[in-house]
Amino acid sequence: MVSIAIIGRPNVGKSTLFNRLVGQRLALVDDQPGVTRDRRPGEARLLDLEFEIVDTAGLEIADEDSLAGRMRAQTETAIAAADLILFMIDVKAGLTPTDLDFAEVVRKAASKVVLVANKAEARGSDAGLLDAYSLGLGEPVAVSAEHGEGMGDLRDAIVEALGLEVFREPEPAEDEAVTDVVVEDETEETIPAYDETKPLRMAIVGRPNAGKSTLINRFLGEERMLTGPEAGITRDSISVEWEWRGRQVKVFDTAGLRRKARVQEKLEKLSVADALRALRFAEVVVIAFDVTVPFERQDLSIVDLIVREGRAPVLAFNKWDLVEDRQAVLADLKEKTERLLPQVRGLKAVTVSGETGEGIDRLMKAVVETHRIWNSRVSTARLNQWLERVTAHHPPPAVAGRRVNIKYMTQVKTRPPTFMISTSRPDALGASYTRYLTNGLREAFGLQGVPIRIGLRKPQNPYAGKKKRSS
Template sequence: MVSIAIIGRPNVGKSTLFNRLVGKRLALVDDQPGVTRDRRPGEGRLMDLSFEIVDTAGLENAHSESLSGRMREQTEEAIRIADLSLFMVDVKSGITPEDQDFAEVARRAGGKIVLVANKAEARDSDIGYLDAYALGLGDPVAISAEHGEGMGDLRDALVEALGIEVFDRDAVASDEAIVDVPVPEDDDTPLPYDETKPLRMAIVGRPNAGKSTLVNRMLGEERMLTGPEAGITRDSISVEWEWRGRHFKIFDTAGLRRKARVQEKLEKLSVADALRALKFAEVVVIVLDVTIPFERQDLTIVDLIAREGRAPVIAFNKWDIAEDRQELAKELREKTERLLPQVRGIRTVMISGETGEGLDRLMKAVVDTHRTWNSRVTTAKLNQWLERTIAHHPPPAVSGRRVTIKFMTQVKTRPPTFMLSTTRPEAIGASYSRYIINGLRDSFDLKGVPIRLGLRKPRNPYAAKKKRSS
């Protein structure tokens, strides 16, 4: 597929154009310059043309070791690998010396360039539009990324630069959120686990836990911007990856701080973007800093994942700097079991995103957890187990009346969800529900994933006859 990068100085509207071309609000947009930091790819569509579109950080003159300098390196890499670059300028504010400097950078890269004059709908933008010719990048294409004006002219410019034959002109299938569809109760035969099916995986955690470093180690390249500064990642970036022949879609997310500490509008947008990625994923890897694990926010993140019904795996990162590893590993596993009873048996892996230590063990834990998350137990086995469980520990009597449990069935997977039929659903307390859930977890090897238990009253087949007779 043709790859097109959107480049330019900060705050010229690159992310707004990116969102318009992909047809979704994927990239964060704000009046504050420098919102985008990482390269964000997406499937773009412009009329009959389909292509890969890449949003990039704004080009800035900065030292290579600074955050802005590392952002610029990411953008220059996007220019090198793209088939074409859309060099955006803001004709409302006019051409700046930075525009002139970066136009020279783009020319030196040697790739094909289309000059895009954004915000052309503004009053008095004609002067800036004419000034854009001085950049020496050809005729500027006047557009309004915010209002969708000039998209036909942009389409013609892309065809003129690359030729119509290189574009995929079929419709692009957009990613859809995973929707859990209940399985009919009369069809409870477990299907074999499909080890070839693509798997969506999100990487979450507190700021500076090493999430982007881990993703870079997986990909084998400096794909994500990293550094000692906390909170570098803002957008939730998705990348494709393959491990042992299986396809993965990985979402690197912004660090999740305590809600009370999230004050700035931009950070609120970043957190909301991370939460959307979490809901879109199947398996969520929670990255904990092994030097300061199990802070309150870490426990909150795991609880959130469990309530969302995602399949969690804990990665204790920075294992390369840990001392007395054997004792520390024992302590971490003990704390995991004690502090996270809602996902008892959750898989934990000691890793180093910096060196790659434990990466294979982490991916095996991800696949095993995904397999458990998709598990199905037949109704026959469930009710044989239920009979033994009730005989060993019957539900408590309430107000002198016994509670009768009729049967149990699994109504869906992802996560495993069970329905218990009982004469008095309101009388089954939280403690007995936990007893049933823990028994299911131990007996059917459903460790480490959320389990949901619903209660319902069986339908009375004679109720309708009673109403008619009365």
């Protein structure tokens, strides 16, 4: 697929154009400059054109080791990888020395460039539009990313630069074999096997500075995410795709989650909301704990949030390379995991180091195994055989002298495993007995480490609502 990158100094509207092209608010947008820090790819559509669009951090002149310098390095990587550069300027504000400096950089580094003059709808923008010719990047395309004006002209400029043929999909071969359709007998309940080839969606979450972006860079084997000693570098939830042992994995890097009372700034609120959206989209969520200060109150709150959302959790005790007495620390981590996180018994926890790569393979094995359990289904026959045994061993409580009668149990969905119990008195079963059944399900059917949901319902009376016959 054609790759197009949006480049420009901070606050010229790059993320606004990115959101318009992908058709949804994926990138954070704020009046504050420098909101975008990492490269964010997305699938774009512009009239009849489909391509990959990459949002980038604003270009700034800064020392290489500074945060702004590292952001610039990420943008330069995007320039090198793209087929076309959209160099964006703000014609409302007019040209700045930064625009002139980086126009020179883009002219040398990129073979194909389209000059995009944003905010052209503003009063007084004509002067800035005329000045744009002095950049030496060809005729500027006047657009309004916020209002969607000039998109047709932008499409024509992209086609002129790249040609229309690169956007056309190749025709399928006429002699392609048609896959046979297998019709299975649906009279018996069949439990499908876990598909180890299906793509997996994973998110990395945790407190600020727990090493989430460093972990993802280690997965990918490149400096894809911006990292550094500063807390809160990541703001957008960036998704990247990679392959682990032949399996496609889409992983989301997210902003650090702090306690709600400490989240004051509008931009940080947007970052947290973006992280929560990524969490709900993911299947498996890796919670990165800083092993030097694990089990802070916020760590426990994050795990609880993931369980309530029904995601499949895996703990990653990061920065393991900083630990000296590993045996003692490991025993302490195991004891605290079991004691402080009882709501997900059997939760898989792995010690890793994003810095050195230690434990990364073990972490991915734990992710795949947890994903398999999260997708588990138990047949109704096995469930009710088990239910008969456990209720005989420990009958439901009697309330007001009346025994609660459990009729049957069935699994209504997976992801997470969700069960429905038919009982004569749903309101009288009690939370403690429901926990007893939940723990029993974990042990009997190997559902350790994932959320389990149990619903209660009263069986329907087939004669309810019917009038009594007169004799």
